[in-house]
Amino acid sequence: MPNEAGPSTGEQAKQHALARLREAILQGEMAPAQRLVENELAERFGVTRASIRAALIDLEAQGLVERIRNRGSRVRLVTVEEAVAITECRMVLEGLCAARAAVAASDAQLDELDELGRAMTKAVADGEPMTYSELNQQLHAKVREFSGQRTAVELLERLNAQLVRHRFQLALRPERPQHSLDEHLAMIEAIRARDPQAAEAAVRAHLAGVIEALRE
Structure with missing residues (x-):
């Protein structure tokens, strides 16, 4: 794999390695339980091993990487039960964001949600x-953005990053998109009606459906 251009040492190098590693994990380029060899990653990203090690420590704090004593690091495997627990936390935080968005979103932002609903x-x-x-x-990200609840958004970004593998698996189930679509359209309708209670309830109903699908 060719080296990537960029600073080889220091904070910039660490941030470069961190961003690329995180992207590779989130895009599924690196599989759960895959070993992360510092020498190989340093060569791939054109940075020092120290920069890679610092990036791996940050990714461990984000729940994407696990470091195993005397065996280095690997992409963290999130179990189904962990995925369920994370989704239960999402119910509270995403419900809050939807309720806030129902009150705070502009008419133009509501139109964006409608457009996403049509595309879905x-x-x-x-x-x-x-x-x-x-x-x-994109829809979930827009609802979070329109809520203006920055603390919830930051927490959700970390939680959602850990669910990438499960998200891909659910997306490929033949019956799942239609069920999910109905739930998302109900969310959009409640936010568009500027009904915070209904918006929160719609999000909770959708994520309860996700939990049920995870456990199947």
Whole structure:
């Protein structure tokens, strides 16, 4: 793999390695339980081993990497039960964001949610689960953004990063996108109606469906 251009040492190098490693894990380029060899990563990203080690420590704190004594680091495998527990936490935080968005979103922002809803409906009709999965993530991100609840947003970004493998697996189940679509359209409708209680309830109902699907 070719080296990537960039600073080889110092804080900038660490941040470069951290961003690229995180992206590789989130995009599924690095599989759960895959060993992360410092020498190989240093060569790949054109930084020192010290920069890689510092980036791995940060990724461990984010729950994406686990360091095993005397055996180095590997991509952390999130079990189904952990994924359920994380989703239970998401219910509270995403419910809060939806309720806030129902009050705070501008008319233009509500139109953006409608547009995403239409695109998600088309993706399901066209049988494009990965497109739907990507739009799904965009919708949740927009609701978080429109809520203005920065603390909840930061917590959710960390929680959601740990669910990448499970998200891909759910997206590929034949029946899942249609169930999920109905739940998301209910969320959009409640936010558009500027009904915070209904918006929160819709998010909780959707994530209860995710938990049920994870346990199947």
